[in-house]
Amino acid sequence: MRSTTEQTVQPCPQCGTEIRTDRRFTTWCSACDWNVDPVEPDERPGRVERMRRGIAHRYGERLLAEMTGGESRRPRRDVAGVLACTVALCVHGVTVALLLAGVLLVTLGWGGALPVLGAFLLGLAWLLRPRFGRLPDDAPVLHRADAPRLFALIDEVAACAPTSGVHAVAVTAEVNASVSTYGIGQRRLLTLGLGLWEITAPQERVALLGHELGHFAHGDTRHGVIIANALHSLNSWRYLVAPIRNPSGLEVILNALYLLPFLAVQGVMMLLDQLTLRAAQRAEYLADASSATAASTEAAVALQDRLLVYGSAETFLLRESNARQVRDRAKRDEPEQGLWDRLAAYVESIPESEYERRRRVGALRGHSVDSTHPPTHLRRACLLAGPAEPAAVRVDAEAVAAITAELADARRVVARRVLRG
Known part of the structure; x- marks a missing residue:
């Protein structure tokens, strides 16, 4: 049985029910849920x-x-799962395209700014690998x-x-x-x-x-x-x-x-x-x-x-x-x-x-x-x-x-x- 050596007793300020709780934790009322969730979220979530x-x-x-x-309860492959894999492969396809374009620009750029652009694309592909x-x-x-x-x-x-x-x-x-x-x-x-x-x-x-x-x-x-x-x-x-x-x-x-x-x-x-x-x-x-x-x-x-x-x-x-x-x-x-x-x-x-x-x-x-x-x-x-x-x-x-x-x-x-x- 869990210890109750730090128990406190007080009436609920909302409904008057006797509250017995541990002083180390939040005081709340089980009868009316007073103060059951006193903590506000730290930050507002982003759109995603x-x-x-x-x-x-x-x-x-x-x-x-x-x-x-x-x-x-067996796992199953549904339409959403197949579509998710398709979308994911398209995302990876972009990375492969960046890699190939970077290699071509570096090897076939014949000087100028094209090899620099190719090196940039290779760096981007490495980041997304x-x-x-x-x-x-x-x-x-x-x-x-x-x-x-x-x-x-x-x-x-x-x-x-x-x-x-x-x-x-x-x-x-x-x-x-x-x-x-x-x-x-x-x-x-x-x-x-x-x-x-x-x-x-x-x-x-x-x-x-x-x-x-x-x-x-x-x-x-x-x-x-x-x-x-x-x-x-x-x-x-x-x-x-x-x-x-x-x-x-x-x-x-x-x-x-x-x-x-x-x-x-x-x-x-x-x-x-x-x-x-x-x-x-x-x-x-x-x-x-x-x-x-x-x-x-x-x-x-x-x-x-x-x-x-x-x-x-x-x-x-x-x-x-x-x-x-x-x-x-x-x-x-x-x-x-x-x-x-x-x-x-x-x-x-x-x-x-x-x-x-x-x-x-x-x-x-x-x-x-x-x-x-x-x-x-x-x-x-x-x-x-x-x-x-x-x-x-x-x-x-x-x-x-x-x-x-x-x-x-x-x-x-x-x-x-x-x-x-």
């Missing part, structure tokens, strides 16, 4: 992000109804020989998706986890954020692995090589032709010249979003289903609840880092073994009232925070709508201890980096 959120809102409830209404990812150089990376028990668990969970495991695991301090690929051969990488791993129970960790590996199984198109790189190229174009803010006289002319290219890039980005956002949200629901299959519905729902307080975990790590900065510098090289235990204890002390408040805030805000993921309350509802899944993969105390030992060096390295800022 507003459009994404609008699309996500339109699809949200409808997609939940489809996922809970007996529709097949597809990226195949690489292993991070700022985080510990584990391979199968470094952590055989962890990789065995990953393989066991992957089989439930079903898919194959990963080739490497990168360990960071993030309160998050993700999967990606690296290299021309598109080898698989799991990025494991200790900020999330350390605050979850063993079965919740299985659920986390099930969700991330589910993205490989269910074909999330926005993370595929073709579309992901097209979005990268479009973002680069958008940066290059974005209007200059507070322009001078000459810059006004440049803005006028940039206007049509900027609108064209913006339009293609919006089209790709329109074609892929629904599939991206569907992929999240399917990944949640893989999570429940591997770890059980109960563990998958518990993981969703943990994700509600990721902001509190991030704040705790920032406080720890700031506190370390003001301590005696002579002690900065001492290993900080207890950071992750302190984080886990702090998250465990968060009262149930704060989890409930976050759930209600998520329902109020909907897709206004993240347009690429369905709101947590909808994902939670989807998991609870079907029959309860038993756990296909269970981890015992021996496995937990073995995996903890394999992560020990990475835990020390990452903790030291967190505390050193």
